[in-house]
Structure formats: structure tokens, C-alpha cells
Amino acid sequence: MLKAHVSVSLDGFMAGPDVNVEQAMGRGGEDLHAWQFAEQQDPIDREVAAAMFSTATVGAVLMGRRTLDVGIGHWGDDGTFERPCFVVTHRLRAPVVKGATTFTFITDGIDTAVEQARASAGDKDINAMGADVIRHLVAGSIDELSITLVPIILGAGATLLGDLTPNVVQLDQIDARHSATVTHVRYRVRR
Amino acid sequence: MLKAHVSVSLDGFMAGPDVNVEQAMGRGGEDLHAWQFAEQQDPIDREVAAAMFSTATVGAVLMGRRTLDVGIGHWGDDGTFERPCFVVTHRLRAPVVKGATTFTFITDGIDTAVEQARASAGDKDINAMGADVIRHLVAGSIDELSITLVPIILGAGATLLGDLTPNVVQLDQIDARHSATVTHVRYRVRR
Numbered sequence: 001m002l003k004a005h006v007s008v009s010l011d012g013f014m015a016g017p018d019v020n021v022e023q024a025m026g027r028g029g030e031d032l033h034a035w036q037f038a039e040q041q042d043p044i045d046r047e048v049a050a051a052m053f054s055t056a057t058v059g060a061v062l063m064g065r066r067t068l069d070v071g072i073g074h075w076g077d078d079g080t081f082e083r084p085c086f087v088v089t090h091r092l093r094a095p096v097v098k099g100a101t102t103f104t105f106i107t108d109g110i111d112t113a114v115e116q117a118r119a120s121a122g123d124k125d126i127n128a129m130g131a132d133v134i135r136h137l138v139a140g141s142i143d144e145l146s147i148t149l150v151p152i153i154l155g156a157g158a159t160l161l162g163d164l165t166p167n168v169v170q171l172d173q174i175d176a177r178h179s180a181t182v183t184h185v186r187y188r189v190r191r
Numbered sequence: 192m193l194k195a196h197v198s199v200s201l202d203g204f205m206a207g208p209d210v211n212v213e214q215a216m217g218r219g220g221e222d223l224h225a226w227q228f229a230e231q232q233d234p235i236d237r238e239v240a241a242a243m244f245s246t247a248t249v250g251a252v253l254m255g256r257r258t259l260d261v262g263i264g265h266w267g268d269d270g271t272f273e274r275p276c277f278v279v280t281h282r283l284r285a286p287v288v289k290g291a292t293t294f295t296f297i298t299d300g301i302d303t304a305v306e307q308a309r310a311s312a313g314d315k316d317i318n319a320m321g322a323d324v325i326r327h328l329v330a331g332s333i334d335e336l337s338i339t340l341v342p343i344i345l346g347a348g349a350t351l352l353g354d355l356t357p358n359v360v361q362l363d364q365i366d367a368r369h370s371a372t373v374t375h376v377r378y379r380v381r382r
Contacts, residue, residue, distance in 0.1 A: 152358060
């Protein structure tokens with residue numbers, strides 16, 4: 001299954017404004033992931049975070065070039081993901097290998113990237129990352145969208161689903177759980 | 192306490208576009224309240240809906256003139272609310288009485304309307320309605336904001352918190368529960 005998990009502010013942003021290498025999540029946007037990186041992590045948050053990139057279930061990662069560019073400096077020598085990552089881009093470059101993580105660049109569109117990620121993931125899931133990629137996939141071929149609703153106000157930034165056609169897809173809530181600070185909801189996406 | 196409860200689409204809208212008397216919630220916006228008006232209502236949804244306007248806890252209602260104008264035709268001969276309602280407006284008019292519901296028009300600003308609603312509500316809560324009023328109050332004097340996250344995509348409309356100053360307030364999640372179709376989350380608002 002093709003899945004995405006995004007943390008969203010109460011005013012509907014999945015990243016703050018001015019995303020760049022110094023602030024990969026935009027201004028204030030790192031607060032969206034405080035639940036993932038808390039020193040004393042809530043048990044519910046720990047479970048949800050662990051499932052997002054569990055090697056037992058996630059076989060490949062799909063992302064936009066921008067997500068790679070602003071993220072890779074933060075992802076360490078092992079590249080964090082430790083599985084094949086497919087990067088949608090207009091500028092071809094040779095694969096980047098960091099430990100068990102490989103970043104392969106796909107220049108003929110997101111649908112091709114999805115195909116290659118599926119082939120690579122086999123029976124496992126694909127985890128999609130990045131505002132543009134997720135928005136495109138929600139209108140396209142995504143099977144499941146998970147959101148974590150974070151009670152912060154960013155005021156501006158990248159919206160989760162901005163400018164989609166009304167009801168372009170049907171979303172069915174299939175699970176909801178909350179920790180002390182945030183709420184996690186999973187939706188199945190139907191066309 | 193001054194409270195508001197809004198149903199929000201997954202793309203962050205609390206009403207669809209083109210709000211008017213024929214479609215008080217804007218285009219597609221009535222789907223935001225399907226959980227409230229389902230024939231076979233989920234028990235969780237029933238509890239949440241009942242609490243929103245419980246006469247045991249809510250002593251007054253605060254709304255904008257637009258909310259009144261597009262809503263009153265739908266609210267029946269008893270005016271639905273059966274308690275004092277305060278309407279923020281620029282155009283003074285005489286109070287409107289519908290059964291146990293009175294609509295009093297306040298022309299000197301939302302803060303005055305809040306004061307009058309507080310005086311009228313006594314120890315009970317005030318329930319604020321309408322996009323502009325709620326947005327103003329979130330940045331102002333609201334104590335609690337409840338949202339119901341509804342998995343529909345409206346594409347356009349009135350945003351829940353659009354254009355607020357980043358982190359103008361602190362929001363603490365104090366409760367979260369879900370029915371089969373939607374998720375209800377309550378936040379305490381701190382300044």
C-alpha cells in the first residue's frame with residue numbers, strides 16, 4: 001500500500017513558511033514533530049512514530065527533490081531510512097548511498113517513481129513524504145493517509161491538501177488515537 | 192467560559208465557498224455537520240452534539256450577523272437555541288424573539304458582545320459561532336476550542352484559523368475521542 005503520514009498544525013499547515021536547509025520544516029515547523037522527538041515520549045506517540053518507518057512494514061520511501069535537499073543534511077551518515085528511497089526530480093543525478101539507505105532519482109514523473117517504489121517494496125508499504133508529493137498522491141494513487149493533528153498555529157506555510165478538487169477522493173476514518181498532546185487519525189482513501 | 196465548537200474539513204475549512212441563505216454552510220459545507228444529523232447517530236457523536244448546546248452548561252450564544260442571516264431561516268419557530276443569543280453587527284436592529292430564543296444585536300464590537308453574553312450566561316458557558324467571530328476570539332478571549340475533524344475535502348471556503356499570528360496563543364489538547372466517522376478534539380487556549 002502507498003501511504004503517507006503528516007503532522008499538521010491546527011491551522012492546516014504541514015510545514016512553516018521559508019523552508020530551507022537551515023529550517024527543513026520552515027519557520028516554526030519543527031514544532032510539528034515535537035511529539036516524535038520528545039525526550040519523555042508518550043507511549044502512544046512512540047508506537048505511532050515507530051510504525052511510520054518500521055522496517056517490518058515499510059519497504060520503500062518516496063519523496064520530492066526538495067524534501068531530500070533540505071533533509072539530507074539532517075539524516076546522518078546512515079541516511080536515516082535504511083531502505084530504498086525514490087526521489088522525484090527534474091534534475092537527474094547518480095544515486096546517493098548512505099549506509100543501508102539509497103536515494104534513486106526519478107526524472108520521468110511521480111507515477112514512474114511510484115511504480116519503481118512498488119517494485120522495490122514488494123509486499124511491504126511505500127511511505128510518501130513531502131507536501132507536493134503527498135498532495136499529488138492524495139488526488140492520485142495513495143491508499144492511506146495518516147495525520148497527526150498538532151495544536152500549534154503556524155500562520156503560513158505549505159497546506160496539507162490545498163487546492164484539491166472538492167471530494168476528489170473519499171476518505172474513511174479507520175483509526176484514531178491520542179497521546180497527551182496530539183491526536184493521530186488514519187484514513188483509507190477511496191476513488 | 193467562552194467556548195467554540197467547529198467542524199473542520201481535512202483541508203482546513205469550516206464552511207464551503209459561496210455561503211448564502213440557500214446554502215448556509217457554503218458549497219458542500221453541510222457535509223461538515225453530517226455527523227450531527229445522521230439518522231443513525233453514533234453514540235459518541237450524539238454525546239458531543241448534545242454537549243455543544245446543553246442548557247445545563249451553555250447560558251448564551253455569540254455569533255456574527257452573517258451567521259444569523261444565513262441561519263435564521265433554518266432555525267425554526269423556536270429559534271433553535273432557546274437562550275439569549277448576541278449578534279455582532281454594524282447595523283443596529285431591534286431584538287428578534289423566537290420562542291425561548293432572543294437575538295440581541297450589538298453594534299459596539301465583539302468585546303462588548305462577549306461582556307453582555309457573560310453577564311447573561313452567569314456561571315454557564317458562552318458558545319461562539321461563525322468563522323469570523325471564532326477567529327477573532329481565538330486571538331482574543333476564548334477559553335476553549337473544540338474541533339470535529341471531518342474527512343471531507345472542500346477545496347475552498349472559510350478557514351478555521353487563517354492568517355493568525357504564529358503561536359498567538361498556546362493550545363493544550365485536553366480531550367480527544369472519535370466516532371466511526373469523525374474525531375472530536377478539545378483544546379484549552381492559553382495566552
